[in-house]
Amino acid sequence: MKKDVAVIGGGMTIFRRRLKETGKELSFLAAKMAMEDAGIQKDDIDMIVMGTAPDAFDGIHMKGENLLDGAAGAGKPYVRVFNGGGTGVFAPIAGWWHVASGVADVCLVVAEEKMGSCYPHPQTAFQHIWDPVLDRPLHPNLVWLFAMEMNRYMTVHGIKKEDIARVAVKNKRNAVGHPCAQLADPNITVDDVLNSEMMAWPVQRLDISPPSDGAAALLFCSEDVVRQYTDDPVWVGGVGWNIDSTMWTNRDLYFPRYVAHAAKMAYKMAGIVNPRKEIDFAEPYDPFDYKELHHMEGLLLCDKGEAPILTREGVTQRDGDMPICPSGGLLGVGNPIAATMGQKVCELYWQLAGKAGKRQIPTNPRVGVGQAWGDIMQMATVMVLKR
Amino acid sequence: MTFTEKQTDPTAPTHWRGNMQADYLYPNGVAGDKFFKHLKNNDNFLATVCPDCEKIFFPPRLYCEDCFVEIPGENWIEVPATGTVRLFTTATINAHGKKMETSKTIGLIDIDKTDGAMLGIIKSSEMDKDLLGLKVKAILRPREQREGTIKDILYFEEI
Ligand SMILES: [Zn+2]
Numbered sequence: 001m002k003k004d005v006a007v008i009g010g011g012m013t014i015f016r017r018r019l020k021e022t023g024k025e026l027s028f029l030a031a032k033m034a035m036e037d038a039g040i041q042k043d044d045i046d047m048i049v050m051g052t053a054p055d056a057f058d059g060i061h062m063k064g065e066n067l068l069d070g071a072a073g074a075g076k077p078y079v080r081v082f083n084g085g086g087t088g089v090f091a092p093i094a095g096w097w098h099v100a101s102g103v104a105d106v107c108l109v110v111a112e113e114k115m116g117s118c119y120p121h122p123q124t125a126f127q128h129i130w131d132p133v134l135d136r137p138l139h140p141n142l143v144w145l146f147a148m149e150m151n152r153y154m155t156v157h158g159i160k161k162e163d164i165a166r167v168a169v170k171n172k173r174n175a176v177g178h179p180c181a182q183l184a185d186p187n188i189t190v191d192d193v194l195n196s197e198m199m200a201w202p203v204q205r206l207d208i209s210p211p212s213d214g215a216a217a218l219l220f221c222s223e224d225v226v227r228q229y230t231d232d233p234v235w236v237g238g239v240g241w242n243i244d245s246t247m248w249t250n251r252d253l254y255f256p257r258y259v260a261h262a263a264k265m266a267y268k269m270a271g272i273v274n275p276r277k278e279i280d281f282a283e284p285y286d287p288f289d290y291k292e293l294h295h296m297e298g299l300l301l302c303d304k305g306e307a308p309i310l311t312r313e314g315v316t317q318r319d320g321d322m323p324i325c326p327s328g329g330l331l332g333v334g335n336p337i338a339a340t341m342g343q344k345v346c347e348l349y350w351q352l353a354g355k356a357g358k359r360q361i362p363t364n365p366r367v368g369v370g371q372a373w374g375d376i377m378q379m380a381t382v383m384v385l386k387r
Numbered sequence: 388m389t390f391t392e393k394q395t396d397p398t399a400p401t402h403w404r405g406n407m408q409a410d411y412l413y414p415n416g417v418a419g420d421k422f423f424k425h426l427k428n429n430d431n432f433l434a435t436v437c438p439d440c441e442k443i444f445f446p447p448r449l450y451c452e453d454c455f456v457e458i459p460g461e462n463w464i465e466v467p468a469t470g471t472v473r474l475f476t477t478a479t480i481n482a483h484g485k486k487m488e489t490s491k492t493i494g495l496i497d498i499d500k501t502d503g504a505m506l507g508i509i510k511s512s513e514m515d516k517d518l519l520g521l522k523v524k525a526i527l528r529p530r531e532q533r534e535g536t537i538k539d540i541l542y543f544e545e546i
Binding site: 019020021022024025028031032035041042056070072074075117118119120125127128132133136137 | 405409419449
């Protein structure tokens with residue numbers, strides 16, 4: 001007998017390139033905020049899910065075990081989930097199933113990343129995800145890979161670079177209202193992005209979100225006990241996830257089909273037939289500006305190749321018809337891999353609960369979708385929240 | 388399917404020889420920063436007291452993992468750099484399976500006036516005897532040589 005699952009609390013630390021706090025301390029600060037938001041004590045929490053991406057970032061092998069006491073996990077049923085860049089939305093999916101299954105009434109989800117420990121730059125850790133025999137001997141890095149994907153996307157649809165740069169401008173401006181933001185900029189322009197340092201054509205410096213330290217937390221609660229905590233719950237509508245093989249060489253990169261598979265799974269569960277009409281706003285994963293567009297299309301929020309046009313027309317602005325990344329996204333708030341749960345799912349909760357402050361979407365949204373993406377262009381994780 | 392071929396030379400199958408580069412700069416954290424800065428300039432330790440359950444954390448921590456509350460600044464206390472051996476072992480073989488030139492005794496030291504303990508090297512005049520319950524004190528680097536790291540504690544010695 002599947003239980004309906006509500007979100008009753010959220011928390012998020014500031015995101016910065018390097019924070020003084022340990023991963024445990026960051027986890028504690030985010031978890032405590034979510035517990036205070038919900039008005040809940042450690043004793044009220046049945047189970048804990050930790051989401052944190054490769055051990056190589058923090059530099060602590062089996063870091064889920066290291067972080068657990070900071071996540072209220074000491075002496076509790078606790079599990080770490082991890083699937084690279086998809087973790088920020090997969091961790092809350094795991095929190096959802098702990099409650100939906102009836103095993104827990106209340107489940108705390110903490111997502112943490114400390115990329116600053118990998119010194120001098122976490123790119124060295126990313127180098128280990130490639131095939132050790134076929135790819136790594138050539139010393140590739142992820143920017144090259146995404147530059148090729150971006151190029152393919154631009155070529156297939158005839159997209160101009162300036163229409164992609166608009167995404168970076170929108171998100172860095174949206175982040176101005178976010179108290180955790182690392183890269184908010186109220187004055188950034190399309191020209192700033194187009195004039196930023198070329199890294200691997202067509203990817204320039206301001207097309208990319210930065211590595212960050214940070215943590216976020218969410219509390220999930222069963223329909224059976226939710227009235228103890230709130231009269232006006234935000235509900236999980238649906239969840240979906242999908243992963244393709246590492247053989248990215250064998251698929252056309254212009255469209256992320258695994259995102260569409262994950263979205264369809266979530267929409268089916270949520271009873272969403274026409275996502276463009278029924279979804280009010282979205283937080284697609286935006287580690288690069290073109291990825292927001294790519295993922296809007298993967299999430300079936302528009303036609304293939306239409307996302308840059310909607311962006312140019314202002315539809316995706318916070319006060320537009322389909323606000324996209326009202327949080328400021330990864331481009332504006334920062335990209336501590338798993339902790340981007342703060343923008344991709346906590347933001348849905350804050351918007352739907354009317355707790356988004358300066359970032360609040362003015363049109364009273366009732367349904368939002370968040371999505372994360374990762375690995376070698378493989379993984380998609382999707383969650384729909386609704387009021 | 389069964390594997391019939393026994394590999395005695397790991398380099399015999401065709402292969403690529405790789406390595407995993409990984410260098411780190413681990414921050415001490417909010418609590419650790421205060422602890423190590425104190426250790427650099429003092430001959431005793433710092434600990435933190437949970438405002439709810441009054442458990443005394445050593446090494447000091449920012450939060451109580453049981454009560455899940457933040458420990459405020461006024462709950463930091465100084466404690467002596469002395470303790471009692473709770474557990475110990477003497478190692479004679481190193482991690483590579485080789486006989487060590489000199490054996491090494493390590494133990495878990497319950498730090499006085501706290502509920503915490505730390506791993507430390509133990510030196511005693513009579514290394515063969517049972518060290519359980521032995522009263523020890525931390526021998527620190529000369530103050531001018533300290534760097535504010537765990538290595539400033541050289542070893543624990545019988546009082
Ligand atoms: Zn306590």
